[in-house]
Structure formats: structure tokens, C-alpha cells
Amino acid sequence: MLSKSLKRRESELANTKRQLEILSNGIFQDGELPKFNDKIAESQQFPLKANLLEILQINVGYMCNQVCEHCHVDAGPDRKEIMTRETMLQCLEVIKKTGAHTLDLTGGAPEMNPNFRWFVEEAAKAGIKDFIVRSNLTIIRANKKYHDLPEFFKKHNIHVVSSMPHWTRGKTDKQRGDGVFDKSIQALKDLNAVGYGIPDSPLKLDLVYNPSGAFLPGDQASLEKEFKKALLEDFNIQFHNLFAITNLPISRFLDYLIASENYEDYMYQLVDAFNPAAVANVMCTNTLSVSWDGYLYDCDFNQMLNLKVNSKVKHIKDYNEALLTGRTVVTSQHCYGCTAGAGSSCQGVVA
Amino acid sequence: MAKTYYDPADLRKFGKITEWNEELGTKFFDYYNSVFEEGHLSAREKSLIALAVAHTIQCPYCIDAYTGDGLQRGITKEEMMESLHVAGAIRGGASLVHGVQMMNKVNKLEM
Ligand code: SF4
Ligand code: SF4
Numbered sequence: 033m034l035s036k037s038l039k040r041r042e043s044e045l046a047n048t049k050r051q052l053e054i055l056s057n058g059i060f061q062d063g064e065l066p067k068f069n070d071k072i073a074e075s076q077q078f079p080l081k082a083n084l085l086e087i088l089q090i091n092v093g094y095m096c097n098q099v100c101e102h103c104h105v106d107a108g109p110d111r112k113e114i115m116t117r118e119t120m121l122q123c124l125e126v127i128k129k130t131g132a133h134t135l136d137l138t139g140g141a142p143e144m145n146p147n148f149r150w151f152v153e154e155a156a157k158a159g160i161k162d163f164i165v166r167s168n169l170t171i172i173r174a175n176k177k178y179h180d181l182p183e184f185f186k187k188h189n190i191h192v193v194s195s196m197p198h199w200t201r202g203k204t205d206k207q208r209g210d211g212v213f214d215k216s217i218q219a220l221k222d223l224n225a226v227g228y229g230i231p232d233s234p235l236k237l238d239l240v241y242n243p244s245g246a247f248l249p250g251d252q253a254s255l256e257k258e259f260k261k262a263l264l265e266d267f268n269i270q271f272h273n274l275f276a277i278t279n280l281p282i283s284r285f286l287d288y289l290i291a292s293e294n295y296e297d298y299m300y301q302l303v304d305a306f307n308p309a310a311v312a313n314v315m316c317t318n319t320l321s322v323s324w325d326g327y328l329y330d331c332d333f334n335q336m337l338n339l340k341v342n343s344k345v346k347h348i349k350d351y352n353e354a355l356l357t358g359r360t361v362v363t364s365q366h367c368y369g370c371t372a373g374a375g376s377s378c379q380g381v382v383a
Numbered sequence: 384m385a386k387t388y389y390d391p392a393d394l395r396k397f398g399k400i401t402e403w404n405e406e407l408g409t410k411f412f413d414y415y416n417s418v419f420e421e422g423h424l425s426a427r428e429k430s431l432i433a434l435a436v437a438h439t440i441q442c443p444y445c446i447d448a449y450t451g452d453g454l455q456r457g458i459t460k461e462e463m464m465e466s467l468h469v470a471g472a473i474r475g476g477a478s479l480v481h482g483v484q485m486m487n488k489v490n491k492l493e494m
Binding site: 198199241243245247249250251254255300304 | 454
């Protein structure tokens with residue numbers, strides 16, 4: 033099991049340039065597989081353009097209580113990048129003036145940012161329609177000071193989206209660490225207890241499933257059925273929807289693919305499963321991702337590859353809707369992860 | 384000719400068999416896809432049957448394909464292994480049940 037981030041281990045892959053090189057070399061350089069831009073050009077979808085902003089996704093820091101093997105953020109307890117209150121204030125200005133209907137807070141474990149609660153309280157006042165916090169569940173049980181998070185979320189009508197790689201202990205702990213399954217189950221019970229995830233409850237609780245290995249997620253609806261049945265029968269737990277998300281070949285998942293000699297096969301799987309119908313709805317067409325230090329990216333994955341938006345405006349403090357709308361999205365071969373099968377985004381399938 | 388009879392990369396090329404006989408190839412794949420749809424049996428149950436059969440006919444392509452398919456469906460390795468034991472039991476049973484034939488023959492021939 034991992035205990036340190038790539039960055040802390042000073043791994044070669046902590047260097048985003050190296051990751052981008054890998055994604056453009058080898059099978060993509062010698063033409064064995066088409067590059068992403070050439071592939072989308074076949075269906076006249078090149079270049080990919082960002083439309084009007086609908087979802088503002090803010091990454092409030094890379095610190096996390098877990099060190100999941102597949103993590104595309106390379107998050108962990110050893111990551112010190114944390115959004116300051118000053119940057120949060122800049123985000124709040126933008127939240128107030130955009131017409132975005134969804135605000136999506138992520139990390140790391142966003143709850144570990146010391147200003148997290150303050151930020152949620154302030155942002156909730158802006159009256160955004162869907163206010164998401166991506167919670168890894170175990171954080172709720174990690175320390176006493178987090179035990180009241182379900183009540184806090186409820187108070188601000190937060191939409192909780194949580195990761196759960198499988199409905200069995202074995203598969204969950206293998207991906208996320210020993211004891212994660214039991215803690216997650218307890219956290220889900222805590223959330224259910226305050227009304228989250230109960231059918232017809234306005235307190236939305238959705239789960240994110242991503243495969244624990246070098247394979248693609250199966251059909252989202254079938255997986256949701258399996259999860260619901262197992263969690264209800266075994267633990268009397270309920271939730272609303274399951275989002276099946278494809279692991280993108282970057283950061284720790286890329287490291288795993290290479291170390292396990294699955295990289296090429298995985299890229300073949302992604303390219304073979306390319307679905308032109310998914311391209312129109314990939315996340316970057318309606319999302320903007322803000323990093324802990326306020327820079328702007330087309331999505332959280334591009335953020336982790338340090339691919340800033342292709343626009344004059346690169347920082348939240350200079351946010352300008354007119355300049356950002358219609359920008360060309362920065363892509364590389366990791367984008368195939370968003371267009372495989374039924375497609376993949378932070379809200380699950382897209383096609 | 385390739386140096387080995389089986390190449391994992393050939394699995395991806397399965398669809399190419401239509402190129403040399405489009406009518407039958409297309410019919411086969413239409414049929415194949417219909418077979419694996421949700422029906423009276425779930426697609427998940429069918430995937431496990433396919434995995435067990437793959438081991439019975441010892442087709443490396445099918446083993447590759449239906450192990451991957453099972454993982455995608457969230458089928459656990461315990462479930463996969465159990466399905467293989469069903470295949471193994473039927474295979475072993477098929478040999479052993481012929482033991483009755485052997486016993487009949489011995490009983491007939493021996494004084
Ligand atoms: S996947 Fe989520 S919970 Fe796991 S280390 Fe990364 S940020 Fe933390
Ligand atoms: S990885 Fe990001 S930029 Fe690439 S297609 Fe997906 S959302 Fe768009």
C-alpha cells in the first residue's frame with residue numbers, strides 16, 4: 033500500500049512534463065494509435081471548444097488523509113498545497129457574478145483545508161443551485177473534529193459526492209488502503225442518519241465508482257443496481273446515484289499502469305472504446321477548474337498536468353467570462369479517458 | 384507466419400473476420416451481441432457463464448475477454464473462481480460418470 037505521494041517520493045512522474053512526454057511518445061508517436069486531436073478530427077470535432085461556464089470546480093488543496101493508488105491528484109498527507117483565504121475570496125467574487133449553476137469543491141480532502149467551513153458558508157450565501165462537495169467519506173471518521181460534517185453539510189444543503197470503489201471490503205481496501213471500507217460504511221451510515229441519500233430526500237448523496245485496476249468501468253446503471261442492492265442488504269445503506277468514472281492515465285494511475293506493464297493495453301482499451309458521441313459533452317465544454325493557487329484549467333485532470341487554460345486570462349483574480357468562453361481546450365492523450373464507452377466526467381457518463 | 388499460434392493483439396482484430404465473409408460475419412456478431420444482452424438471465428450471469436465456458440474450451444482469447452468483462456461489471460475474483468469450479472466439476476464429472484461404463488464392462492467381463 034502506498035504511503036507517500038509521487039512528489040514526496042521524488043518520482044520521475046511527479047514532473048508533469050514527463051507525464052505529457054509519455055502520453056505523446058511511444059504508441060502515439062509511431063502512429064500505432066491516433067493522437068486524440070486526430071481522432072476527434074475524424075468526426076469534425078476538432079478543435080474542442082469550451083462553451084459558457086456551467087460548473088465551477090475548485091480544488092482547495094492536495095492534502096488528503098488517504099493515499100489511494102489510482103489518485104490523479106497525487107494527493108496525500110504529505111501534500112502541503114492549500115488554498116488560502118485570499119484566493120477563496122477571489123473565487124467568491126467569481127461565484128457571485130457568473131451564471132454557473134454548479135459549484136464543485138474538491139481536493140485532496142477538501143475538508144482538510146482550515147478555511148473549508150468558512151468558504152462553504154460564504155459560498156452557500158451566493159445561492160448556487162447545486163453545491164457539491166467531493167468527500168472521500170473516511171475523512172468524516174478520521175478525527176473527532178470531522179464527525180459533525182454530515183450535520184454541517186445538511187445545514188448548507190450541500191450535495192455530497194463520495195468515492196466508493198466497490199461494495200466489498202477486499203476490493204475497496206486494495207485500492208484505497210486498509211480499513212477504508214469499514215470507515216466508509218460508517219460514514220455512509222452517518223450521512224443516512226441525518227437524511228442524506230434517502231429516496232426522495234432533498235439531501236443528495238451520490239457515489240463515485242472508479243475501477244480498481246487497468247480496466248474500464250462497466251455499464252453505470254448496472255453497477256448502480258449492484259451497489260444499491262449490496263449496500264442495502266449488507267449494511268442498510270442508501271444513496272441516490274452512482275457515477276461510473278474512468279481512470280485517466282495521469283499521475284499515480286499512470287505510474288501504476290507503467291509499473292504493472294498495463295500502460296499500452298490500457299491506452300488501446302481507451303482508444304478502442306472511443307465514442308465520438310461522448311466528445312460533445314466532455315467536462316471541459318462547460319467546466320472551469322481552479323487550483324489551490326488560483327490558476328485556471330479546463331478540468332481537474334489538466335490541472336494535475338499543469339496545462340493552464342489557453343486564454344489571456346489564466347488566474348481567477350482576472351476572471352473574464354467573455355474572454356474564457358469559446359476558448360480552445362488544451363488536450364493530450366489522457367483525454368481519451370473522457371470519451372471511452374459512455375464517456376466519463378465528474379458527474380459520471382456523458383453519452 | 385507469427386512465431387506463436389496465439390497473439391493477445393489478435394483479440395482486438397476479431398471483428399475483421401467479417402472482411403472475408405460479410406454476411407455470415409455480421410450475422411454472427413449480431414447474434415453474439417443479442418446473446419449477451421439482459422434477458423431472463425442477467426448480463427452479469429451470462430458473463431460468468433461465458434468465463435466458465437471459456438475455461439472449459441480453453442480459449443485464451445475468451446479467458447482474456449471475459450476476465451476483463453467480469454472486472455468491468457464489478458464481479459469479484461471469488462465469484463470468478465467459483466464459476467471455474469463449476470466448469471471443473473462438470474469436466475471432472477464428465478470423466479468420472481463414465482466410470483459407471485467401465486464398472487459395467489468389468490462386471491460383465493469378470494467371472
Ligand atoms: S483519490 Fe481522493 S481520497 Fe484518494 S488520495 Fe486522491 S484525493 Fe484522497
Ligand atoms: S481530460 Fe479534461 S480536457 Fe481532456 S477531454 Fe477530459 S475534460 Fe476535456
